[in-house]
Structures are given as structure tokens and as C-alpha cells.
Amino acid sequence: MALLITCPNCGSRAYTEFWFGGELPAPPPAPGAPVDASAEFGRVWYRRNVAGLQAERWFHFAGCRRWLTVQRDTRTNAVHAGD
Numbered sequence: 001m002a003l004l005i006t007c008p009n010c011g012s013r014a015y016t017e018f019w020f021g022g023e024l025p026a027p028p029p030a031p032g033a034p035v036d037a038s039a040e041f042g043r044v045w046y047r048r049n050v051a052g053l054q055a056e057r058w059f060h061f062a063g064c065r066r067w068l069t070v071q072r073d074t075r076t077n078a079v080h081a082g083d
């Protein structure tokens, strides 16, 4: 089964029309909260590579040429949401 990504501008398309932009890092700490420099380094540079839902960025190079964020299940390649 091919991986289909739903672009908000172009509709459902094959993943071969997109470039993978990587996993999104975890959200930053709340404003004003104490910052642990080593934890921040890990949050920005290390990837979690979870088995399950993961937020990712994809670039639609063969269509509207826009970046989109999707929630992809890494176990099944099912894309659950886009924006």
C-alpha cells in the first residue's frame, strides 16, 4: 500500500510528490520556566523515533511547493492529519 499524504491545497497525493522534512521536535518549555541547556540540546537535535504517531514536516515539491505538517503512524505509515 502506497503512502498517501493529503495536501491542504492539492488533495491526496502519493508520497513521491513530497520531500520528507523530518520529525518535529518536542514543544519548547513554557516561557519563564527554568531552562536546562543539555535538555534543550537534546530536544532540538535528537529525534525520538517513536513507534506510533509522530508529527512530521513534508514539502510538496511536485505540487503547490508548500510545507505541511502531518501526523503519521510510523508503524503503519497511515497519515492521520495534515494542516
Ligand SMILES: [Zn+2]
Pocket: 007, 008, 009, 010, 011, 060, 063, 064, 065, 066
Ligand atoms: Zn500541495
